[in-house]
Amino acid sequence: MNRYPHSTRILVALDCIVFGFDGEALKLLLIKRDFEPEKGKWSLMGGFLEAEEDLEVAANRILYDLTGLKDIYFEEIKTFGKVGRDPVERTISICFFALINIHDHNQDQAKAQNAYWIDLKNRPSLIFDHNQMVDMALEQLRYKAALHPIGFELLPEKFTIPQLQKLYEAIYDTPLDRRNFSRKILSTKLLIDTGEKNQNSTTKKAILYQLDKEKYQSQFNAFHNFMSDAMI
Amino acid sequence: MNRYPHSTRILVALDCIVFGFDGEALKLLLIKRDFEPEKGKWSLMGGFLEAEEDLEVAANRILYDLTGLKDIYFEEIKTFGKVGRDPVERTISICFFALINIHDHNQDQAKAQNAYWIDLKNRPSLIFDHNQMVDMALEQLRYKAALHPIGFELLPEKFTIPQLQKLYEAIYDTPLDRRNFSRKILSTKLLIDTGEKNQNSTTKKAILYQLDKEKYQSQFNAFHNFMSDAMI
DNA sequence: AAAAAATTGTGTTATATTTACACAATTCGA
DNA sequence: TCGAATTGTGTAAATATAACACAATTTTTT
Numbered sequence: 150m151n152r153y154p155h156s157t158r159i160l161v162a163l164d165c166i167v168f169g170f171d172g173e174a175l176k177l178l179l180i181k182r183d184f185e186p187e188k189g190k191w192s193l194m195g196g197f198l199e200a201e202e203d204l205e206v207a208a209n210r211i212l213y214d215l216t217g218l219k220d221i222y223f224e225e226i227k228t229f230g231k232v233g234r235d236p237v238e239r240t241i242s243i244c245f246f247a248l249i250n251i252h253d254h255n256q257d258q259a260k261a262q263n264a265y266w267i268d269l270k271n272r273p274s275l276i277f278d279h280n281q282m283v284d285m286a287l288e289q290l291r292y293k294a295a296l297h298p299i300g301f302e303l304l305p306e307k308f309t310i311p312q313l314q315k316l317y318e319a320i321y322d323t324p325l326d327r328r329n330f331s332r333k334i335l336s337t338k339l340l341i342d343t344g345e346k347n348q349n350s351t352t353k354k355a356i357l358y359q360l361d362k363e364k365y366q367s368q369f370n371a372f373h374n375f376m377s378d379a380m381i
Numbered sequence: 382m383n384r385y386p387h388s389t390r391i392l393v394a395l396d397c398i399v400f401g402f403d404g405e406a407l408k409l410l411l412i413k414r415d416f417e418p419e420k421g422k423w424s425l426m427g428g429f430l431e432a433e434e435d436l437e438v439a440a441n442r443i444l445y446d447l448t449g450l451k452d453i454y455f456e457e458i459k460t461f462g463k464v465g466r467d468p469v470e471r472t473i474s475i476c477f478f479a480l481i482n483i484h485d486h487n488q489d490q491a492k493a494q495n496a497y498w499i500d501l502k503n504r505p506s507l508i509f510d511h512n513q514m515v516d517m518a519l520e521q522l523r524y525k526a527a528l529h530p531i532g533f534e535l536l537p538e539k540f541t542i543p544q545l546q547k548l549y550e551a552i553y554d555t556p557l558d559r560r561n562f563s564r565k566i567l568s569t570k571l572l573i574d575t576g577e578k579n580q581n582s583t584t585k586k587a588i589l590y591q592l593d594k595e596k597y598q599s600q601f602n603a604f605h606n607f608m609s610d611a612m613i
Numbered sequence: 614a615a616a617a618a619a620t621t622g623t624g625t626t627a628t629a630t631t632t633a634c635a636c637a638a639t640t641c642g643a
Numbered sequence: 644t645c646g647a648a649t650t651g652t653g654t655a656a657a658t659a660t661a662a663c664a665c666a667a668t669t670t671t672t673t
Contacts, residue, residue, distance in 0.1 A: 152470045157432040158390035161462075161473060200389040204462025204473060227457050228475050230393075230436025238384045241393060241436060243460050296528075311650070329632065331651075352649040353639040370610040374631095378602035543621070561661065563622075568659095584620040585668040606659090 160240040163207055164195040164279065165223065166286035167215065169251035170303040172312065175269040175319045176251060177283065178215065183263050186237050187276040193283070194262065195242065204243065212247055215262055217255025222302040223247035224293075226285050234278050242278075246286040248302035294320055295376035297369055298339055301360045309347045309355035310334060321380045337371040339364055392472040395439055396427040396511065397455065398518035399447065401483030402535040404544065407501040407551045408483060409515065410447065415495050418469050419508040425515070426494065427474065436475065444479055447494050449487025454534040455479035456525075458517050466510045474510075478518040480534035526552055527608035529601055530571055533592045541579050541587035542566060553612045569603040571596055 167178035180192050196211045198204060212221050223245050230241040251266065259265075267273070269287070274280060294300050300316050301308075314330045334340060341361050346354035399410035412424050428443045430436060444453050455477050462473040483498065491497075499505070501519070506512060526532050532548050533540075546562045566572060573593050578586035 153392060153429070153472075156392055156429040159393050159430060159432070160385060160388055161391050161393065197385070197388040198391060198462065198473070200391070200471060201464055203464055204460060207462075225459050228436060228460050230430065230439075230475075232433055232435055239432060240385075241430070243462075309650090326633075327650080328634085328652075333631090350649075351641060352647080353641095353651085355650060373610050374606055378605045541621090558662075559621085560623075560663085565660090582620075583670060584618080585622085585670095587621060 160235075160238055161198040162195050162235075162240050162242040163198060163204075163211055164193045164229075164242050164244050164282060165208070165211055165215070166193060166226075166244070166246040166283055167212070168246060168248050168286075168290060168303060169266055170316050170319060171251055171266070172315065173319065176266040177269055177272060178254075178259065178264050179267045179272070179275070181263045181265060182276070190276050191273045192276045193279045194264065198243075208243075208245055215259065215264060216249060216253075217258040218249060218253060221247050221249055222299065224289075226282070226289055229278055229282065231278070236277075242282075244282045244285070246290060248290075248299060250303065250305055252305065291320060291376075291380070295372065295380060297372050298337065298360070298365065307343055307345065307357040307359050309357055310340075311355050312347075317376075321376060323380065333375065337368055339368050339371065392467075392470055393430040394427050394467075394472050394474040395430060395436075395443055396425045396461075396474050396476050396514060397440070397443055397447070398425060398458075398476070398478040398515055399444070400478060400480050400518075400522060400535060401498055402548050402551060403483055403498070404547065405551065408498040409501055409504060410486075410491065410496050411499050411504070411507070413495045413497060414508070422508050423505045424508045425511045426496065430475075440475075440477055447491065447496060448481060448485075449490040450481060450485060453479045453481055454531065456521075458514070458521055461510055461514065463510070468509075474514075476514045476517070478522060480522075480531065482535065482537055484537065523552060523608075523612070527604065527612060529604050530569065530592070530597065539575055539577065539589040539591050541589055542572075543587050544579075549608075553608060555612065565607065569600055571600050571603065 169176040169178065178194065180194050182188050182190055182192055194211060194215045196207065196214070198207045202210070208223060209219065209221075212223065213219060226244045226246060228241055228243045232239060234240070234242070272283065275283065294317070300313065300320070303316060304312060310331050311327075313334065314325055314327065317330070318325055339361050340358040343357045343359055345357040347357055348354060401408040401410065410426065412426050414420050414422055414424055426443060426447045428439065428446070430439045434442070440455060441451065441453075444455065445451060458476045458478060460473055460475045464471060466472070466474070504515065507515065526549070532545065532552070535548055536544060542563050543559075545566065546557055546559065549562070550557055571593050572590040575589045575591055577589040579589055580586060
C-alpha cells in the first residue's frame with residue numbers, strides 16, 4: 150500500500166456541546182467522568198474517530214450514545230489542535246454543538262454516560278480546553294440563531310410564540326418586546342397554526358404552532374437582523 | 382507514558398483556499414502538482430499537521446510556504462473526514478480559506494510550489510474533495526463578507542470606494558448601485574479618508590481610503606444586511 | 614480652446630422596516 | 644363577578660432602504 154511515509158498520525162477526537170431548553174433557561178448536557186483521565190471531573194461528551202469511520206458518522210455515533218437520538222441538528226464549531234491540550238497524548242478535537250428537545254432524549258442512555266443537564270449559568274469548570282469549547286459554542290449559537298431559524302430545534306414539535314420568545318430571551322439573556330417579537334416571527338411565514346392551544350396554561354391559552362419544514366430551507370435567511378447586531 | 386491504547390491515530394492534513402482579487406475578478410491560488418499522488422493534476426495547497434505543531438501554527442506555516450506572508454487573514458471552514466477522501470491513506474483534512482492582497486505575496490515562493498492564480502470562474506477540476514472545499518469556501522466568503530468587513534483583506538492598504546464596489550460585485554457576481562453602495566459603506570464609519578487620490582485613473586480621480594483598524598473590532602457587525610439576503 | 618466621454622461624489626423621494634407604546638380578549642381563582 | 648396574569652393585535656413616529664438625477668473632475672477628441 151502506497152502511503153505517506155514521513156508524516157505523523159495523530160489521535161482525532163470529537164467533543165460535543167449539547168444544548169437543551171427547559172422552558173426557562175439554557176442547559177448543557179455534561180459528563181461527570183467516572184473514567185480516566187481526569188476521573189471525577191466534569192467534561193463534554195466525546196470520543197475518538199475510528200479508523201474506518203466517516204467524521205459525520207462518528208459525530209452521530211457519539212450523539213446517539215449520549216442521547217439515544219438520531220438525526221439531531223448539529224454543526225461543527227472548529228477543530229482544537231494545540232499541542233498540549235490533552236496531557237495524556239497529542240490529540241486534536243473536532244468540536245461541534247447539537248440542539249435537542251430536552252424532553253426527547255433517552256434518560257437511561259444519559260445515565261449510562263453519567264450525563265446531567267446543567268444550567269449554562271451555573272456550569273462547573275470543565276477539563277482540558279472544554280470551557281473554551283463551551284464559550285465558543287454559545288457564541289456560535291447566539292450568532293446563528295440571530296440569523297437563521299435554528300432555535301426551533303430546542304423546542305417540542307408544537308410550541309407557542311411566548312415559549313419561543315422565552316427561548317430567545319434565554320439564549321441572549323435579554324428581555325424582548327412581546328409584540329415586536331410576535332410580528333417578526335410571524336412575518337417569516339415559517340410558523341403553521343395547528344389550530345390547537347396550549348392546555349398547560351393557567352391563563353389565556355396560547356396558539357400552538359409548528360415549523361413549516363417546506364419553507365424552512367427557502368426561508369433559512371429570513372432571520373437576518375432578527376436580533377439587533379449588538380446582541381451578537 | 383499513559384496513552385489511549387485502543388484508538389487509531391490518523392493522518393491530519395490542512396488544505397487552504399487562497400483568494401485574491403485583481404481589480405476585476407476573484408482568483409484562487411492553485412497548485413499544479415509536480416509530486417505524487419495525482420501528479421500533474423490541480424489541487425489546493427496543503428500539508429500535514431506535524432507531531433509537535435499547533436494546528437494554528439501549521440496553518441500559518443502552509444500559508445507562509447505558499448505566499449511568503451505572515452499574519453494573513455484566514456478562517457476555518459470545516460474538517461473533511463470521509464473515509465475514502467484520500468485514496469492513498471485515511472486522512473482527515475482541516476480546510477480553511479485565506480484572503481490576501483494579490484500583489485503582496487512572494488512570487489518566487491509561489492513558483493517554488495508551482496502555484497498559479499486562476500480565475501474562480503475558469504477553475505480546473507481539482508483532486509480528491511478539493512472542488513467541494515472551494516465551493517464551501519466561496520459560500521462562506523459570500524456569507525461572511527455580507528455580514529462583516531473582511532473584504533478589505535483582498536485590497537491594498539489604500540483603496541477607493543469604486544475599487545471596493547468592484548470587489549463586492551466580483552464576490553457576489555452581481556452589479557450594485559454605486560450611490561447606495563457608497564452611502565452604506567461610509568455609514569459604517571470604517572473608512573478613513575487619506576486625503577490622497579487614486580492617480581492611476583484616466584478620468585476623475587477617486588478618493589483613497591484606508592480601513593480604520595481601531596473601529597474594526599467594534600464595528601465588526603456593522604455590515605449586517607450589507608448584501609440582500611438573497612445574495613447569500 | 615471647447616466639447617465630448619468616462620468616471621466620481623452627493624442629493625432626493627417613495628417605500629419598507631423597525632421601534633415604542635396601548636388596548637382588548639381569554640382564563641382561572643379569589 | 645372582579646381582578647390578576649397572560650395572550651393577540653393595532654398604530655404612529657423614526658429609521659433604513661431602494662430607485663433615481665445631477666453636478667464635478669479628468670482626459671481625449673475636435
